Amino acid sequence: MLEIIKPLALGLGFGWMLQKAGLTHYARIVNIYRLRDMTVMQFMLVALLVGGILVQAGVDLGLSSALVVPATLLLANFVGGVVFGVGMATAGYCPGTIVAEAGEGRLDAWIGGLSGLFVGAIIFGLLQPVIMPVLARIGSLGHVTLAQLLGASPWLVLLVFGELVVIVLVLVARIGKRAT
Amino acid sequence: MRVVLLAALAVGFATARPAAAQCPANASSCITCHETRGARPVLQAGQIWHDDHGFGDLCASCHGGDREAVDADAAHLGMRSNPLDDPSASCAGCHDDYAARADRYRPFLARAEQDRSGPPPRPTSPASAATTTTSIANVVLAVAAVVLAFVLYLLRERLVPARAGHRSLRAWLTAKSWSPYLAGAGLGLIVAISEGVCGRPLFASGAFDKLAAYVGKPLFPSSQYYQYLVSPGFTWPVWLMVGVLGGSFLSSRLSHEARLRWLPDTQWVPRFGPSRTLRFALAFFGAALVQIGAGIAGGCTSGLAISGGAVLAPAAFVFMAGMFAGGIPTALLWYRGRRDV
Numbered sequence: 001m002l003e004i005i006k007p008l009a010l011g012l013g014f015g016w017m018l019q020k021a022g023l024t025h026y027a028r029i030v031n032i033y034r035l036r037d038m039t040v041m042q043f044m045l046v047a048l049l050v051g052g053i054l055v056q057a058g059v060d061l062g063l064s065s066a067l068v069v070p071a072t073l074l075l076a077n078f079v080g081g082v083v084f085g086v087g088m089a090t091a092g093y094c095p096g097t098i099v100a101e102a103g104e105g106r107l108d109a110w111i112g113g114l115s116g117l118f119v120g121a122i123i124f125g126l127l128q129p130v131i132m133p134v135l136a137r138i139g140s141l142g143h144v145t146l147a148q149l150l151g152a153s154p155w156l157v158l159l160v161f162g163e164l165v166v167i168v169l170v171l172v173a174r175i176g177k178r179a180t
Numbered sequence: 181m182r183v184v185l186l187a188a189l190a191v192g193f194a195t196a197r198p199a200a201a202q203c204p205a206n207a208s209s210c211i212t213c214h215e216t217r218g219a220r221p222v223l224q225a226g227q228i229w230h231d232d233h234g235f236g237d238l239c240a241s242c243h244g245g246d247r248e249a250v251d252a253d254a255a256h257l258g259m260r261s262n263p264l265d266d267p268s269a270s271c272a273g274c275h276d277d278y279a280a281r282a283d284r285y286r287p288f289l290a291r292a293e294q295d296r297s298g299p300p301p302r303p304t305s306p307a308s309a310a311t312t313t314t315s316i317a318n319v320v321l322a323v324a325a326v327v328l329a330f331v332l333y334l335l336r337e338r339l340v341p342a343r344a345g346h347r348s349l350r351a352w353l354t355a356k357s358w359s360p361y362l363a364g365a366g367l368g369l370i371v372a373i374s375e376g377v378c379g380r381p382l383f384a385s386g387a388f389d390k391l392a393a394y395v396g397k398p399l400f401p402s403s404q405y406y407q408y409l410v411s412p413g414f415t416w417p418v419w420l421m422v423g424v425l426g427g428s429f430l431s432s433r434l435s436h437e438a439r440l441r442w443l444p445d446t447q448w449v450p451r452f453g454p455s456r457t458l459r460f461a462l463a464f465f466g467a468a469l470v471q472i473g474a475g476i477a478g479g480c481t482s483g484l485a486i487s488g489g490a491v492l493a494p495a496a497f498v499f500m501a502g503m504f505a506g507g508i509p510t511a512l513l514w515y516r517g518r519r520d521v
Contacts, residue, residue, distance in 0.1 A: 006378060007416045011423015013370045014382060014482070018424070019431035020355070021363035026444030033504070033511035042360040043367070044486055050368025051375070051490030058376035066212075068375045070478055070488040072495040077484075080477025081502020084470055088503065089510035091466020092444065094481040095474060096384035098467060099421050103428030105440045112460035116467025117385075121392035123468065124475030128405045129274075135476065143215045146492040152317035157492055160321050163328035169361075170338050 018100040026092030074139025208247035210239035383483025385474035386417035
């Protein structure tokens, strides 16, 4: 039962934040690629930084046992990102925001978006055995963090990263918001 | 034979894990212990064999054992340390010509076993890394931190955005939108709970892989992916998306933004016209690409870029670079000559 309640609760907060940040608008998602609306970047960078500090604090305080680290496969991460970006700039979607758009009552997300995700998942399932062994071979660094890769203190990496994030946010704050 | 079976059963019962393990990671326990927690990792050790087979969470496909057991003894029950000892069990799942392949690789693997003494070292672990590189990296980072602090000092006038006046809780909850900084901080908290407490990234795309497997598994009986890698299931990632649906509904309902509509509110109609069919077609096409891209990259905006970025995994930043490399030309193409829209 907890295995249902926990993800439901996390999802509720996730959907709430996506909707409140206005990421459920086609224009807002597409215009980040036209460099006209930086809301998505502001939202993501702050989420990343706050999440990073809390997760690292949790590990250091002994509240959580280990970091959940995705595999760095340089070529696969990049190629996947390119395909993702093409789709995102075409439809104004990413997987999470399609579901959030559906929650707002947007029928294009219900009809076009959700079915597209479903069919895309099937296509990836068929492509996976063909392309992934090749893509994953190049630039495979494993489940590492930047701190492990550099052999540096994670807090120092977070500090430099945090400063960079704040500078970027200050610099993009003037880019206009045309959406909604 | 019967004795062996009985013994195996006895061990199985004796080491049975508790029925509801708390928030198990979505990766196999093999990956969680060996790779993420760093107990005898193999995927980064530079062995060609593991490089070639490390594109998925495949450990148990070749080595056997119980990929879901959290107890080390239970997980290693029935494990094959050398999968080539029994290729019909280890390799046949994916390779039809397993016998020929096994013959080809056996001498190579025997040599590799001889060369290797003890567990492979983890090149990137702080414990085994030379202390000199550690201190150099730390010094460089410290210098960078000071330089960036100076840049921030120069930008100090622009650091504090205009503050909104005091608002009641009710006004907050029913607001049409929040500052992206505030909503982003909220999402950061949720990511931290998901990763730190539940041991899972906050992924969105995974749910659709699980749902698509309901169709893929019966439809493609010879697919290695559907038979061995992704099983259908109404599990964690799917419930997470059900939650997102509810959270967005709740938020938009409270701000009177929830209503049925066919087309995006702004920008779409001036550029693409009022055709619903065109919107559905491009929405479908874009969503499919987004899901395929997330599959290749190993996660989506939330599961890889934000959740992976929060632990400062290089994967997240490479993925984001790819997103812009693909997205900017695409957006330019759709809006070529339409700067007015």
